[in-house]
Amino acid sequence: MLSLVLKRIVWAIPVLFIVATISFGLMRIVPGGPFDEEKSLPPEIVANIKAKYNLDKPIPEQYFLYMSRLVKGDLGVSYKYVHRTVNDILADAFPVSLQLGILGLVLAIGIGVPLGTIAAVNRGRKLDFLAMLVATVGISVPGFVTGALLIFVFGLWLKLAPVALWESFRHMILPAFTLSLSPAAYLARLTRASVLEVMEKDYVRTARSKGLSSAKTIIKHVLRNALVPVLTVLGPLTAIIITGSFVVEYMYAIPGMGRFFITAVSNRDYDLIMATTLVFAVLLVIANTIVDVLYTVLDPRIQVKN
């Protein structure tokens, strides 16, 4: 098991290296740079600025400089937030996004898994139809529509929760719900399929024929097995949460990674774009590693093969 984790970590290094190289390449071949302002600066000043940020050097040298800084953990400087390094910005923004992401994920699991289970247990009945209707609606509503609706109803109309910024727990309620809706719907559909499959297994029939109550069978025998495939979608789920955070942080003016990423892209703030992309890649690699490890922990049959 430890060797599996180590193997995965060793694998992650070239993947991240490639991501860094590709994003560096992308940023350098794009037309237009961070200092193409509408009011054009005198050329000598532009040259000075470019020299300061090494943008005047040949691309291979820039790449080498960037990579050697990166290895030391220095993500560079923001061209737009002049007084701040990228490390500085991320140190502030990352915990905010992490909080939001975890809250959203917990809510999504708390809503999605029960919804899917209820649907599966009542297969073909009205409750199943209703739960799946809710789930399909959930994956069909764009995040910004959910956000606008929640802000309008709970923020502006009922005035139950603040609609912007990130200061107290009350500020987190609406963003977390907005973020959780689409992964919850995704989880509900997945849980339903998984529970249905397990419910047809022989050991479930055995448990029922032994006289175990239907609720106990579901909890002890069905859910435990049905949740294995559900847990293993942590990878795609992380991707959904990251994507969702772009919209949610934009709408609720939350100073997190998603928000900085969007502003960095509109400002062509190269180092910041690359750094946020790298952090997202690291997150995805971590999530997928956890999935691989979970697989072996939860399903002993896979462990035997390894």
Next chain:
Amino acid sequence: MEPVGDEVVRQIESSGPIRTAWNRLGKIPTALVALVIISFMVTLAIASLVGLSLTPYSFDQTSTDLLADPSWQHWMGTDELGRDLMTRVIFGSRLSISIGLTTAAVALIMGTIYGSIAGYCGGKVDSLLMRGVDIAYSLPDLLVMILVGVLVGRGTQGILMALALVSWMGTARLVRAQFMQLKNEEFIEAARACGQPTLPMICRHFLPNAMGPIIVALTFIVPSAILSESTLSFIGLGLSPPACSWGTLAADGWRSLRTHPHLILYPSLFIFLTVLSFNFLGDGLRDALDPRTRLKR
């Protein structure tokens, strides 16, 4: 009298798979409603495309009636320049719907070719071709699209390129998986034994048998493309005015959510209804085409 046993089998054999699937789809009410809504939206888009005007206004016609609430003159109200919102929503449908359909078409062509090669050849070619797809597939679409947008610009073409880039991989994986499965079928072996060359074999035996799942997957690509485009436009990294899609209209409306919620309501409603319908149609098609449930109803 309900047909039983052999009778059912004979009926299915005589009616052919497409007809059977179609009949089964007709028995799923949500799929039928979805089909009606999709037809409606596509009709709107086509009408707008050929220049048929369904409202007494043109899409960029301003008036002195600024930010009016919905009324008999303006069913969906007007925006901050006094433009009729319903006219603009109808006009926006042509961009939103065509982005969705174009993406699906590109995904079909690119994904099928790529997946066919990987699945048909197998072995080293397969692992080489699919390795990259697997890694790229695990990246969030929106993240990739934003980065592509930085590279190629954010116009309609940029969006289409970005969407094309992220959407064909799912189809490629699916086609490959289908081919892998079909390869071991006896009728494929028979065709090969008869000396059928590769390309006709793929076109006559592989593709028709893999078509069901591909169609289902394409039905799900359309709504996700529409969602991606509108989300990107909403956060300001997609299309921007004067381009007019449901996404840009919603982005416009967002700014006046507090004072004039109707401006975001209607474009959002159209996005939602279209995406929901495609999702329901996809679910329905999957049930209708799934051979495991074919005899149950």
